Amino acid sequence: MRNISDIIEQYLKEVMQRNQARIIEIKRSEIADRFECVPSQINYVINTRFTLEKGYLVESKRGGGGYIRISRVTNQDKAKLIDEIISMIQPKVSQQKAWNILERLLEEKLITTREAKLMVAALDRDTLSFPLPLRDEVRTRIMSAMLHALKYHL
Structure with missing residues (x-):
C-alpha cells in the first residue's frame, strides 16, 4: 500500500501533467483538506519530492492569499542539462541528491534503468567508505566523470 506522501506526489504530478505550461x-491548506492530512505533510512532500535535482522549481508566497507554485524545469538541450547538473553537484553531493538526479535522468530518458543501477552501485555510501565530507567529494568526482562520458555519447 502506498503512503500518503506517495499519493499526494502522484496527484500533484497528474495535475501538472494536465497543465500544458507544466x-x-x-x-x-486546500491540498491538506483534500487528503485529510496536516499542512506540514504537504510541505514534506514538496520539500522532498519536488526538488531542483528532480527537475522542479518551487516558489511560495506566504500569507492569506499565499500559494505554492511548482514548475517543471525542462531543457531541450540534453548536453546543456548535463552541464547544469554537473555545476549543481559541485563541490560535493550527498547520496540522496545523487539519487534524485539519477531519477531525473531516468525520467528525461538520458539513462536506462540498467545504467541507473550501475551508477547507484558506484555512488553508494557503502561503496565509497570514506568519512564525510570526503565521501561526498569523491561521489561528485565519480558522478561528474560519468555525466561527462554520458554527454559525449548523446
Whole structure:
C-alpha cells in the first residue's frame, strides 16, 4: 500500500501533467483538506519530492492569499542539462541528491534503468567508505566523470 506522501506526489504530478505550461499553483491548506492530512505533510512532500535535482522549481508566497507554485524545469538541450547538473553537484553531493538526479535522468530518458543501477552501485555510501565530507567529494568526482562520458555519447 502506498503512503500518503506517495499519493499526494502522484496527484500533484497528474495535475501538472494536465497543465500544458507544466506549472501549478496550489494552496497548501486546500491540498491538506483534500487528503485529510496536516499542512506540514504537504510541505514534506514538496520539500522532498519536488526538488531542483528532480527537475522542479518551487516558489511560495506566504500569507492569506499565499500559494505554492511548482514548475517543471525542462531543457531541450540534453548536453546543456548535463552541464547544469554537473555545476549543481559541485563541490560535493550527498547520496540522496545523487539519487534524485539519477531519477531525473531516468525520467528525461538520458539513462536506462540498467545504467541507473550501475551508477547507484558506484555512488553508494557503502561503496565509497570514506568519512564525510570526503565521501561526498569523491561521489561528485565519480558522478561528474560519468555525466561527462554520458554527454559525449548523446
